[in-house]
Amino acid sequence: MATTLSRRALLRGRITGIAPAIRPPWAAQEPEFLSLCSRCGDCEKACSESIIRSGDGGFPVIDFIKGECTFCADCVRSCKSGALSHSEASPWQLSPTIKDNCLALNRVVCRGCAEQCEQQAIRFRPAPGGVSRPELNIDQCNGCGACVGPCPVAAIELNSLPNSGTAGEQKQEINR
DSSP states (O other): OOOBOOHHHHHTTOTTOBOOOOOOTTBOOHHHHHHHOOOOOHHHHHOTTOOEEEOGGGOEEEOGGGOOOOOOOHHHHHOSSSSBOOOSSOSOOEEEEEOTTOTGGGTOOOOHHHHHOTTOOEEEEOOTTSOOEEEEEGGGOOOOOTTTTTOTTOOEEEEEOSOSOOOSOOEEEOOO
16 A cells, blocks of 8 residues: 655654545545545444544544445535535545455465455455465455455455556456
């Protein structure tokens, strides 16, 4: 995950930088979001999945460890400041990454992430003489985060995509 170094991070001793926060769905671009958001907590209270929490500086962030986003837009309807604004566009551009500590990559049978993925963006490819390996189909992923919480070793993280224009089917096969 890309990191940014800010004055706040430096003063808090995080000189390696901080990962960009994942904001609620349909959030404005980060600079505009930060200027519009009043940090009232209405989106947090409105979230039926309880995945929105107060983050750094009191701004709302998504915590996929608690659950998944159902894209109900209750957070958007509760936002009076305009920091969240429902549109026909995708709620966000997030993509899963499977880290090296994944149990399946370490020859332990585990398919919890794929079992929770309704979009079937995570599948397991049989490996000769071994444990099936995870494969991501990024174009099928809607960024709901259902795969994050069930992972017993926190091997899945969602990252912002650098640009939303993808052509064709993208797959990430995990090789080791």
